[in-house]
Amino acid sequence: MTYASKPADKAKDGSLRELLSFRVGGQDYCLDIMSVREIRGGTRATPLPHAPRFMRGVINLRGTVLPIMDLATRLDLDTEIERDRSVTIVVADNERTVGLMVDAVSDILAVPEGDLQPPPDMKADNERSFISALMIVENRMIRVLDLNAVLPPPNEDAA
Amino acid sequence: MALQILAVDDSRTMRDVVRLTLTGAGFGAHLAEDGVHGLEVLDQIDPPDAIITDINMPRMDGFGFINAVREQAEYRAIPILVLTTESAAEMKDRARTAGATGWIVKPFDPDKLVKALRMVAG
């Protein structure tokens, strides 16, 4: 896995965001690096009974319990990809830490803030609500994941 | 050699404050939490240069303690200061009657404690 950084374009406002790009469900996404805690290979998760389909279960992360979310299922994407080669991105916000199961991780991108565009408003598409921005990198459209929308609200009945 | 002082008070806070004051002034501090304990500590340590004691304590109060101390030949005339919250006028009588050498009124200025000690113990 390489983490080659792209050369940074200095935008008018000069601010850069660092994003971790990855593939899930056959599509390109990225995440703000600030939310990423670590990257692990896939481990078999202990399933949680009556959990939503997108929750694979929990794994042991150095002695604590880490819930694992199947991101492809969560995003309602094509889930034909082989599970055994999956990668887990451990993300955290203020309140909780979760592992996101994805297909592969690629680069860390440094992108000028100005290059990120808000996604167009398309009512038909559920998926839109999980995306906070879009950008074009080498002719590929990369979606910036809205972590808050993806993660389940804290301390709710999971059933 | 630093002067050694035995301080007896049932309040932990008081003991801490006194200890701090004493060690800050270069004295050696030994502590006890009531009269009975004070007598035990006296048995264990080398004779101190002076004793400071509270009055209101469980098991054996200050006056009982002073009496008991003075009964021992070795400590017949050891300087003893009482720590009291009462005003000086009344305390003079009671302390004097009990055989105390002097008194210090709480809340005390640390300097005053030290000075009082030097007055009676050098």
Next chain:
Amino acid sequence: MAEIRASFFIECEELLEALQDGLQAIDDGVADADAETVNMVFRSVHSIKGGAGAFGLDTLVAFAHKFETALDEVRAGRLKPDARVLKLFFHGSDILGDLVRECRDGLEHADETYAPLLAELERLVPPTETDAGAQAEIDFQPAPLSLDLGFGTADLGAQDDEGAGFGPDDFAPAVDGGDVDGPVARGAETAPDDDAVTAAPVYRVRFKPQSVLYAHGSEPLFLFRALRDLGPTEVRCREDDLPGLDTLDCEHSHIGWDLTLHSAEPEKVIRDVFDFVEGLCALEIEAPDAGAVDLIAGPIAGPIADLGLIDLADLASLSDGSDPPDLADISAAPETSAALLAGPSGDAETAPAPARSLTPDSGPAAKPEPASAAVTSPPDTPAKPVRTAPATPRATVRVDLERIDRLVNLVGEIVINQAMLAQSVKAEGLPPNSPVRTGLEEFLQLTRDIQESVMMIRAQPVKSLFQRMSRIVREASADIGKEVRLKIEGEQTEVDKTVIERLADPLTHMIRNAVDHGLETADAREAAGKPRQGNVTLTAMHRSGRTVIEVGDDGAGIDRTKVLNKAIVNGLVPPDTQLTDAEIDSLLFAPGLSTATAVSNLSGRGVGMDVVRSAIQALGGRISITSERGHGSTFSISLPLTLAVLDGMVVQVAGETLVVPLSTILETLALTDGDIRALGPDTHVVNIRDQFVPFFDLGAELGYRDPLASYSAGVVLLIGQEDGPAAAVAVDVIEDQRQVVIKGLQDSYGRVPGIAAATILGDGQIALILDPIDLVSMASGQTRHRGSPAPMSIQPDQAKGVQA
């Protein structure tokens, strides 16, 4: 000093607790105003006052002083602690506690809080002297020790070659050897030091101790040093009265001194040096303006002469070979010298004595005589020093809570680690009695012991919590005008510190509910043939590996019709629902259910039992209620003993490993398929000793697999509460019994039905810990709407998400 201040507030809590205990004992009539209990109560307030004074907490000092004064009246036997007085004292202790906490937290004191009670406490004390107002009582400034000397740390010994030439070592305790130099030179004049500042005013001090001065432990040497600190001093020893060696009585004081002090200090400062020995000596201080040059010959000018002191000339005549001066002669002087000294120094004390008539005593036998000093010690204290083994309080160490938590965490990790090691060793295929394996077994045992001990570090008696509830009851009953008595049992039961803290609010709510809603008014009670006084009981105990806390009242019990109606009206249950009594009782835990027609000040609106239940659940506990109409209700809270460890049975179901808490396993059943009867299309039951118990497949219940065709290959466990519903649960394999470290799911994930928490097995895999109670309620067909018994969820303190 900040540390001591913090420690002071901790000490205050202990003192407040002791205060409450003492008042309670008196109230219960157990101690019957026994002297030592009253003393203890007095001392608690006294000590708080003392410490508060050290930190300048004036309001607290003032209040404590008034309180102490009133308590002293009881201590002295002048005030009887009847119900009215005790009520005041209880209230006083509540307010005192409030003031202490306000001081601790740096909050302002509101006059209205304490002023009324202050006034009432004052009224308990008969005025004896004219107060100089409240100001006088508050004035504890240490007036007497106004020694404004420039006490440097200079080595006093060095100054001694000023020609001290004195050394009454026959009479005084051993002093620092270096300071006593030379034999006493009879009548020797000491040469004034070169430093003698003749410009400064000159005081002439004549000082002759009585024997009793030495008996009090005073040492003239130190007094002279103190004088010397005020300015250069010349000392001359006067042995005129010293009798011949054959008639010398060493116990008598014969020696006096004349001192010349050059100092700009006012006379009062000079006098203050002799403050402690006033009355024990003959003391004359001649102010600089007196003009006398020769001590011996000249008349003594000034006020001294008027008081008829023994003239030195008289003294001189006495020593001419006649008998040693009679102590009586000399002692005449001290009285007047006392008067002399009392004059100026009396003025210094602007603070009149506190407004209580002081009889120096600490016990009922108050006799203001010297003998009282011995009498006043507690009756069981002999005059001789006690040599028996001390009844010391348990030695304690104060530790940062953070350190303990870290320790708990680490120990938890050790347990996991040890399990993994054991697994690996087993996988190596070593024989069971190999040294490695036996060593590991011992290791395991040690680890468990450590873990248990560490967990108990955080445990504390619930007493302080229960005492707070006493106060809640007092206030609640006063507010609502009911007579309520709180009975406490098992206050020494130990519970994890965090649990105690987090139980405070829920308990408060329940107690208030009990007083407010549970108990009837005194009239209603009387009409029902009950005593007018209502009773609330608070109990704590350890039972079946859990901590059980119960809040009960002997009130009217739950009005189930009313509750059901309210629930229907509020849309919590559909109308025409048939519910059992227990189910209706459980409705109390539903949010938004308030049956109080008048919203009282206490319970407020919306503070319902659902909030209480959530709080209990967050602690890993359960709460349930039993109630009997007309007799009262009891809430029962069940909490895990320690927060992070569980004895469990490791089982396998559908390829998954799970842990069933051992305390919930009632028995293992040997069943054949024939024993399993169908109840409905999806439910089954089993007949256990003539009772039908629901049966289910754990794998299916948890959604791992579809129900099996046959269960005869597996194992069936009977799980449930000690006295509650049970269920027969089928699993595939029982692995073994283990103590597991609980890892919470709450913070990382959330609630999972039927699951309490998780643990990490030896192979590093996570195994879920079952919540059998929750499971049972699911299995018995009750859906998980509000009203079902609270499921158990275990929440270890330290599992706060992932450490990245």
